[in-house]
Each structure stands twice: as C-alpha cells, then as structure tokens.
Amino acid sequence: MKKRSSRHRHLFECSSMLQSQLRTHQFQLMSFHDYKTYSRPWLQTCKCQRAESVGGITTGDGNGSRLVNDVETSNLVGNVTSAKHILEFDDVQAQQLKQEKEVLASNVTNGAITDSFDTIGLNSIEEEAWDLLRESVVYYCGNPIGTIAAKDPTSSNVLNYDQVFIRDFIPSGIAFLLKGEHDIVRNFILYTLQLQSWEKTMDCHSPGQGLMPASFKVRTVPLDGDDSATEEVLDPDFGEAAIGRVAPVDSGLWWIILLRAYGKCSGDLSVQERVDVQTGIKMILRLCLADGFDMFPTLLVTDGSCMIDRRMGIHGHPLEIQALFYSALRCAREMLTPEDGSADLIRALNNRLVALSFHIREYYWIDLKKLNEIYRYKTEEYSYDAVNKFNIYPDQISPWLVEWMPNKGGYLIGNLQPAHMDFRFFSLGNLWSVVNSLATVEQSHAILDLIEAKWSDLVAEMPLKICYPALDGQEWQIITGSDPKNTPWSYHNAGSWPTLLWQLTVACIKMKRTHIAAKAVEIAERRISRDRWPEYYDTKRSRFIGKQSRLYQTWSIAGYLVAKLLLADPSKANILITEEDSELVNALISANPRGKRGRKSMKQTYIV
Ligand code: GLC
Numbered sequence: 001m002k003k004r005s006s007r008h009r010h011l012f013e014c015s016s017m018l019q020s021q022l023r024t025h026q027f028q029l030m031s032f033h034d035y036k037t038y039s040r041p042w043l044q045t046c047k048c049q050r051a052e053s054v055g056g057i058t059t060g061d062g063n064g065s066r067l068v069n070d071v072e073t074s075n076l077v078g079n080v081t082s083a084k085h086i087l088e089f090d091d092v093q094a095q096q097l098k099q100e101k102e103v104l105a106s107n108v109t110n111g112a113i114t115d116s117f118d119t120i121g122l123n124s125i126e127e128e129a130w131d132l133l134r135e136s137v138v139y140y141c142g143n144p145i146g147t148i149a150a151k152d153p154t155s156s157n158v159l160n161y162d163q164v165f166i167r168d169f170i171p172s173g174i175a176f177l178l179k180g181e182h183d184i185v186r187n188f189i190l191y192t193l194q195l196q197s198w199e200k201t202m203d204c205h206s207p208g209q210g211l212m213p214a215s216f217k218v219r220t221v222p223l224d225g226d227d228s229a230t231e232e233v234l235d236p237d238f239g240e241a242a243i244g245r246v247a248p249v250d251s252g253l254w255w256i257i258l259l260r261a262y263g264k265c266s267g268d269l270s271v272q273e274r275v276d277v278q279t280g281i282k283m284i285l286r287l288c289l290a291d292g293f294d295m296f297p298t299l300l301v302t303d304g305s306c307m308i309d310r311r312m313g314i315h316g317h318p319l320e321i322q323a324l325f326y327s328a329l330r331c332a333r334e335m336l337t338p339e340d341g342s343a344d345l346i347r348a349l350n351n352r353l354v355a356l357s358f359h360i361r362e363y364y365w366i367d368l369k370k371l372n373e374i375y376r377y378k379t380e381e382y383s384y385d386a387v388n389k390f391n392i393y394p395d396q397i398s399p400w401l402v403e404w405m406p407n408k409g410g411y412l413i414g415n416l417q418p419a420h421m422d423f424r425f426f427s428l429g430n431l432w433s434v435v436n437s438l439a440t441v442e443q444s445h446a447i448l449d450l451i452e453a454k455w456s457d458l459v460a461e462m463p464l465k466i467c468y469p470a471l472d473g474q475e476w477q478i479i480t481g482s483d484p485k486n487t488p489w490s491y492h493n494a495g496s497w498p499t500l501l502w503q504l505t506v507a508c509i510k511m512k513r514t515h516i517a518a519k520a521v522e523i524a525e526r527r528i529s530r531d532r533w534p535e536y537y538d539t540k541r542s543r544f545i546g547k548q549s550r551l552y553q554t555w556s557i558a559g560y561l562v563a564k565l566l567l568a569d570p571s572k573a574n575i576l577i578t579e580e581d582s583e584l585v586n587a588l589i590s591a592n593p594r595g596k597r598g599r600k601s602m603k604q605t606y607i608v
Contacts, residue, residue, distance in 0.1 A: 406449070
C-alpha cells in the first residue's frame with residue numbers, strides 16, 4: 001500500500017512554438033516546489049512542465065529524490081546551444097576526421113582492403129550508414145534523445161516502427177559513443193529514466209515498478225487553449241499496446257548496460273552518480289531480485305520478453321534474458337554508490353551473481369560430451385545427489401542435434417525447465433554470455449568454435465541467424481500458434497538479423513578472434529546496402545530479404561557501424577565487456593553445490 005501511494009505519474013511535456021522574430025528562448029521547468037527560468041538565444045520556445053496527477057509524493061523515498069533531480073535533466077535540455085557545446089562540437093568534428101583517417105590507414109595496412117576501388121565502395125557504405133543513422137534521430141524539445149526503429153519509405157503500415165525502442169537504440173547509442181557524440185546517449189538515459197515509473201496499466205493491471213518501456217514516441221499535440229502552439233509529449237509503451245502485449249524485461253537490463261558504457265566511454269561519471277539514476281538502477285534490480293516461487297536463480301519471464309518479442313516458446317528462463325540479467329548485475333555492482341540503505345540489495349546481488357553463473361555454466365552448457373551424458377541419463381531420480389536434476393528424458397535429444405553438434409565446440413542451450421531443455425541455439429544469448437563472462441573462457445572459445453564450424457548454417461549469406469534451427473510442422477503450429485510471420489526460417493523463427501553483427505564483433509574481440517567478425521562483416525557488406533538495410537533475411541541460407549522485413553531498419557545500420565568501428569579499434573570494446581571476476585570464481589568454488597553434497601571425486605571447480 002505504501003509503495004502504491006508513493007507512486008506517481010509523470011507528465012513531462014515540452015511545448016514548442018516558432019518565434020522567428022523574437023530570437024530569445026524561454027525555458028521553464030515546473031516541479032512541485034521548483035520553478036526555474038532560463039534564457040537562451042534560439043528559434044524555438046520550449047516549455048517543459050511536469051504535473052503530478054496521482055496521490056502525494058513521499059519525500060525521503062527514491063521517487064522524491066528523483067523529482068529534485070529532474071531539474072538537472074532539464075538543465076541538460078536547456079544547455080544544448082551554449083558556447084561550450086559549440087566548442088565541443090568542433091572538437092568532435094576534428095576528432096572524427098582524425099578517426100576516419102586512422103580507420104582508413106589501419107584498414108589498408110591490415111591488408112583487409114587491398115583494392116582502392118573496394119576502399120571507396122566500403123567507405124561509401126559507411127558514409128551512407130552514418131547518414132541514415134543521423135536521419136533516424138528523434139528529437140524532443142530540440143534535443144536528440146533516440147533513434148526511430150525504421151524509416152522505411154516503401155512501407156505504408158508503420159505499426160510502431162516510428163518509435164524509439166530501448167533495445168534498438170543500444171547499437172545506435174554505442175555507435176554515437178564511439179564517434180565521440182555523447183549527448184544523445186546521456187539524453188536517452190535520463191529521459192527514459194523519467195518514463196520508468198510512469199503509471200501504465202493493461203486492463204486495470206500494472207506491471208512492476210521499475211519496468212522500463214519497450215519503446216516511446218515523441219508526440220506533437222496542440223497546446224490546450226492556444227491554437228498557435230504545440231507541445232511535445234513523451235508517450236511510452238510498456239507492452240500494453242505492443243503486439244501480443246509482451247513485457248519488455250530486457251529494456252531495463254539494456255539501460256543499465258548502456259549507462260555503464262556511457263560512463264566508460266565519455267568519462268562522465270556524474271550521470272551514473274546522480275541520485276535519480278542510482279534510484280533507477282535500484283528499482284530495476286529490486287524488480288529482478290524480488291523473491292517469488294522460483295527454485296532457480298535464473299530470471300523467470302513470460303514469452304516474448306526480449307528481442308524475440310513474439311510467441312516462440314521462450315517463456316520460463318530464456319538464455320537471452322539470463323545473459324542480460326547477468327550483465328546488468330555486474331554493471332550495476334560497478335556503478336552503485338555504497339550507502340547504508342543499499343547493503344541488503346548489494347548482498348542479494350552478489351549472491352545472485354554466484355548462483356546464476358553456476359547454474360548457467362553447469363546446466364545450460366552442451367557439447368558432444370555433455371550430450372552423450374544426457375543420452376545416458378537415468379530418470380525419475382529422487383535424491384539430493386541426482387545427476388539428472390531436471391528429470392530430462394534422453395528422448396528429448398532431437399535427431400537434428402545429434403547430427404549438428406560439431407566435435408569441437410559447444411553452446412548454451414536456449415532454455416531450461418523441469419523435464420525440458422530447449423536445445424535451439426540462440427545467437428544473442430550465447431554471444432552476450434561471452435561478452436560478459438557468464439560463460440567460462442573455455443566455453444566462450446567453444447561457442448566461437450561452434451559458430452565457425454556451423455558457419456554455413458549460422459552466417460550463410462547474411463549474418464546472423466537469430467536462432468537455429470527453425471521450428472517446423474506441428475511443433476511450429478503448437479509453439480507459435482501457427483504465426484504466419486514466423487514461418488520456418490523467417491523473422492524470429494531462424495531468420496537472419498544483421499543487427500547481431502555488433503554483438504558478434506564484441507564477443508570475437510573479447511576472445512581475441514576478431515577475424516571471425518571481420519569475415520562476417522565482409523559478407524554483410526556484399527548485400528546490406530544494396531538491399532537497403534533490411535531488418536531481417538529469410539530462408540535457410542538467408543538468401544531473401546525477409547517477407548515482411550522493414551527496409552532501412554536502424555539497428556541493422558547501427559549494428560553494422562558498431563562492428564566497423566570496433567574492428568577498426570578493438571580496444572574500444574572494453575566499454576561493453578566485463579571480464580571474469582576472480583572474487584566470483586572463488587565464491588563459485590566454495591559455493592559449488594556438488595562439493596557440498598560431498599561428491600569427493602569432483603576435483604573440478606564449476607565447469608561442466
Ligand atoms: C520487432 C523485433 C524487436 C524490435 C522491434 C523494433 O518487434 O522483434 O526485437 O525491438 O521489432 O525494431
């Protein structure tokens with residue numbers, strides 16, 4: 001009850017009116033008790049206002065602090081045209097020029113591009129990508145705050161592709177960070193934070209406090225009582241309007257990952273240290289760490305709660321969410337400022353990190369050896385020492401997997417539930433487990449070995465399959481509900497998504513096997529621009545532009561750019577990587593439940 005009453009609704013509006021004669025600008029912020037006015041020379045008048053529509057606000061709790069800090073958010077909006085920014089802009093341009101020259105030079109000396117004609121071709125793909133990425137930028141009160149999901153001139157039905165999706169913005173944000181353009185990312189972080197505790201319901205039910213929206217839109221609406229003026233309003237979607245009403249569990253996790261990357265890349269730690277940002281991190285963590293009925297340390301979610309936002313049989317404990325969850329915990333631990341009230345939260349976070357990494361490394365991992373173990377599993381074991389803890393029936397091992405598993409290599413399975421292993425290979429979950437060290441070093445190499453061994457299936461003519469293999473026949477009917485958009489080898493059902501190039505690149509850089517990513521980028525470059533940057537490709541060998549694929553999909557563009565920028569300077573990938581944590585390894589050794597059960601022959605620590 002107390003929580004509910006302290007919940008408040010934000011209405012963050014920005015009014016704008018062209019005033020071409022009067023070249024002054026009034027910027028107003030109204031909070032409960034704060035009222036500030038700034039002047040700046042500009043064409044637009046922008047009035048930011050915030051109103052409390054529900055209940056009172058408890059000072060002293062997290063939400064109270066956030067309101068005070070909104071002043072800073074708005075200061076940020078008010079400062080964009082200051083002289084300081086103009087200077088910074090010049091610096092950035094000079095830096096960009098230098099960087100571009102260096103990239104060119106290193107490409108040539110690497111022997112990656114030998115032919116000057118090719119060089120020009122590749123540069124023009126990158127230039128085109130930058131132009132398109134900049135065109136996709138969305139402004140709020142005159143400030144860049146995100147990128148639209150797709151800007152497809154050939155599609156009449158925009159659905160929600162005209163919105164800024166949190167997950168889609170991540171590669172855009174990283175591309176801008178790597179280019180030295182930090183403002184858009186800072187704005188994105190702070191404005192999406194404003195949306196975090198927005199009161200949204202679906203049929204009278206509200207999602208948990210701390211949930212970040214899947215997407216938001218900047219709407220321009222007429223200002224009440226003034227025909228000559230409009231106002232801009234941020235309108236979030238927490239899944240209550242999304243196709244299938246899916247909950248965006250990944251949004252908050254990505255938000256934390258981007259926040260850390262912003263701090264590491266820009267050197268500006270003041271954003272993560274803000275009270276409202278710290279509160280935002282804690283709200284996400286509390287939501288994820290809340291006790292439930294669960295027996296496993298993995299995060300329990302509904303179907304379609306991540307990049308695959310459709311019914312695809314990924315409910316329960318899908319790998320992608322676990323990998324992002326693990327990253328978010330690691331990143332949050334780095335950023336949380338110690339204070340009395342957060343000791344319990346940090347303890348819970350540390351315990352979860354240990355349990356989660358043990359669980360994933362031990363039970364999600366498969367390779368030929370493990371597969372053979374499963375094949376010989378005894379079932380119906382009632383004991384603490386059961387080998388087959390989840391009562392997996394060996395018959396579940398599908399014939400495709402026996403053929404497909406290479407001698408060298410392995411991967412983390414898609415999902416694990418009692419009596420059920422989803423053996424499909426999911427690219428994002430596996431790659432991100434490499435990036436954040438959820439997978440051990442040996443497992444990480446094995447994942448890349450598998451990608452190399454299964455290149456013609458996973459990369460084929462366009463990187464990278466979202467998952468492998470496709471659901472087919474009766475399985476497709478039952479699991480997808482006969483979804484005509486997710487037919488075999490299409491869209492989420494084993495379609496190929498160029499955006500995954502950037503995650504592949506970070507994973508390869510971490511394991512010092514960049515040549516794998518470079519090869520994939522080269523394959524993408526053969527078609528991606530000519531095909532007009534599709535959202536996804538169809539068919540087993542990714543030969544066709546996806547049936548209902550958007551063209552000029554922003555995260556295909558941004559994913560390519562991030563891959564290129566990182567390949568040109570692999571050290572920059574550090575803003576996304578978390579290395580193996582030695583404290584965690586020690587904790588894993590002592591907490592190993594196998595050890596506790598007294599299996600004396602187990603000298604090995606935690607790797608399956
Ligand atoms: C599709 C994708 C989702 C993405 C959205 C916008 O729904 O499945 O991951 O965020 O499009 O591009």
